[in-house]
Amino acid sequence: MPTEDQFQAVAKMQQYILDHVNEEITMKDLARAAGYSPGHASRIFKELTQSNPFDYIRRVRLSQAALELRDSPRKILDVAFDFVFSSHEGFTRAFTKEFGIAPKSYSGHPVPLRLFLPYKVSHRYLERLKGEDQSMKSETKGVFVQVVERPQRKAIILRGMKAKHYFEYCEEVGCDVWGILVSIPEALYEPVGMWLPESFRKEGTSAYVQGVEVPMDFDKEVPEGFELIELPPCKMMIFQGEPYNDEMFGDAIEEMWEFMKKYDPKLYGFEWADEDAPRFQMEPQGYRGYIEGRPVREIRR
Structure with a gap:
């Protein structure tokens, strides 16, 4: 069973990805955020998110890019570069594979897509703790x-x-x-x-x-x-x-x-x-x- 330290490490990696989604992200960067070696960080990330780190990063970027295409008149190439895709062709292939529609078609006629909105492992950990310790309570607020x-x-x-x-x-x-x-x-x-x-x-x-x-x-x-x-x-x-x-x-x-x-x-x-x-x-x-x-x-x- 994953430990508290492992949950926290993966939560830090998830947050790092969100904070740096428009930048290059390496396994060393994630490992540094987690406080583990790259190999161990990669293993626990996959265990707790059911995805390897780079597939996860790609899906987060594609989903945020889809919202950008839906809500703004920006050029597809500019959006692709913003989310660290090196070419229009590479972005189009990845987008089409992920959502079943080309970005050009989607930007001209947005349809519902199955965006990737990953669940926070910190939430999963707190739910597990509550199941083990019914005394966990925060103070009442207004x-x-x-x-x-x-x-x-x-x-x-x-x-x-x-x-x-x-x-x-x-x-x-x-x-x-x-x-x-x-x-x-x-x-x-x-x-x-x-x-x-x-x-x-x-x-x-x-x-x-x-x-x-x-x-x-x-x-x-x-x-x-x-x-x-x-x-x-x-x-x-x-x-x-x-x-x-x-x-x-x-x-x-x-x-x-x-x-x-x-x-x-x-x-x-x-x-x-x-x-x-x-x-x-x-x-x-x-x-x-x-x-x-x-x-x-x-x-x-």
């Missing part, structure tokens, strides 16, 4: 609450089978769904994990799904296996915790759930309306705090 209006809209979702939360969902459908959702240019907001109300589910499918909301007039290609559903207008009560260290994401989520369990919206003129729309969670990112939304309805007096 929560900001607001109500927002959501218009009538659609959502592109991928259903699971029995999943009730993120980790079960990953086991059922894989952890790369997010990469596809991030690539959809018409998205109204960032991708989210959703708990579907009973009326939105299909027999034999999961309560928890991942998806992204798009406008009502969305008429573009839906990724294979995904589904386009309609969401009615609603009010969402948004809960946002204080910033936290990324390694403590599990505690941040549990603390928010404890807070929401005790929270009474009637004090502010609302009631829970869980059948009106999916409850959702945004991607845990420590710098902004954990964010979750639950549908509410105004109490008529």
Whole structure:
């Protein structure tokens, strides 16, 4: 079983890759960041990420390049050079092999792609520790609450089978769904994990799904296996915790759930309306705090 030092070493290599993605990266650079020999650093990286370091770097660069091509009018050659590809031809071959579409075709007509958004091994390690030590807790922090209006809209979702939360969902459908959702240019907001109300589910499918909301007039290609559903207008009560260290994401989520369990919206003129729309969670990112939304309805007096 990997040790804490090994998890930390691979986490440092992952961070080094993100910090230097537009520069040449050698195995010596990664080994120096990890504090191990190049051979040992390469072995533990592959063990914990299921990818050798250079395949991993290539896929990270190609996915970031795809977003650049989607969102900017820059020339393909300039993007290729930015992400350390030495030629237009080499970049085109790598991009086409990774995504099944040439960069020129994609930049002219962006379609959903399966982007590579690797999971942080530091998160995996903290989840393992929590399973071993139920006493792991961070101190309780404040929560900001607001109500927002959501218009009538659609959502592109991928259903699971029995999943009730993120980790079960990953086991059922894989952890790369997010990469596809991030690539959809018409998205109204960032991708989210959703708990579907009973009326939105299909027999034999999961309560928890991942998806992204798009406008009502969305008429573009839906990724294979995904589904386009309609969401009615609603009010969402948004809960946002204080910033936290990324390694403590599990505690941040549990603390928010404890807070929401005790929270009474009637004090502010609302009631829970869980059948009106999916409850959702945004991607845990420590710098902004954990964010979750639950549908509410105004109490008529």
